[in-house]
Amino acid sequence: MASRLVGREINSSPLKKNSESDFVLSREKRFALLKKEKQSTKDTKKRKSVPSASRGRESTFWKNVKDVTPNIFWTRIETYGTPGIPDLLGVLRSKKYQKNFSFWCELKVTKNYRLNISPFQISWNLKRFSLMRDNFIMAKALEERAVYIFSGAVVRELATVDMRELEPVCVVNQPWATNLEPALERALVDGSVSMANWPK
Numbered sequence: 001m002a003s004r005l006v007g008r009e010i011n012s013s014p015l016k017k018n019s020e021s022d023f024v025l026s027r028e029k030r031f032a033l034l035k036k037e038k039q040s041t042k043d044t045k046k047r048k049s050v051p052s053a054s055r056g057r058e059s060t061f062w063k064n065v066k067d068v069t070p071n072i073f074w075t076r077i078e079t080y081g082t083p084g085i086p087d088l089l090g091v092l093r094s095k096k097y098q099k100n101f102s103f104w105c106e107l108k109v110t111k112n113y114r115l116n117i118s119p120f121q122i123s124w125n126l127k128r129f130s131l132m133r134d135n136f137i138m139a140k141a142l143e144e145r146a147v148y149i150f151s152g153a154v155v156r157e158l159a160t161v162d163m164r165e166l167e168p169v170c171v172v173n174q175p176w177a178t179n180l181e182p183a184l185e186r187a188l189v190d191g192s193v194s195m196a197n198w199p200k
Helices: 002-049 053-067 119-131 152-158 176-189
Strands: 072-076 088-094 099-110 135-141 147-151 170-172
Touching (some): 053 099, 099 119, 147 152
Antiparallel strands (some): 072 088
16 A cells, blocks of 8 residues: 555656646746737837837828818828728819819828838739729928829839939929919829929
8 A cells, every 4th residue: 555655656746847847837938928028018119109200201291281282181091900001081172173083192201212112002002093093192302392293103113213213293392382282183183194284
């Protein structure tokens, strides 16, 4: 009987050691996971509290655009769920043509005339343009006070070259308050028209 008990104790000791090592291992894993989670929370807070310079400039650009386009009903799109969708959905109430025009617009602020456009944005704009021809890229170069409006058809080229190498639908110079809305209206009526054909 005693020998059986001793045998059981000897046999149970490896099990005990295994369960203790599992507990220690799981405790270490839990600690590592908690540490990782805290770090990711800190990183997220940093990103939220210190917005990137380009995001800040685009936000200011958006406010300027909204202020000088009273006849356009804007919906600002902020989604990470469907990448590639432009920043703005607009509906222009045209008195001149007695109709409403719906369109999409990607806002970009750039230094050195190069636009930061993601592959998702390229794909979305090309597909949309092939279906509806109602999407634009509105770019503001920090080097000058002009806004360039490009057709969604040239988004792939915009991602790779200096934007001055491409022909925009139009270039809107200051004062935006009087020029931007009519320029968008003309672009919507005929998005393929070049600047050369526009009335001065």
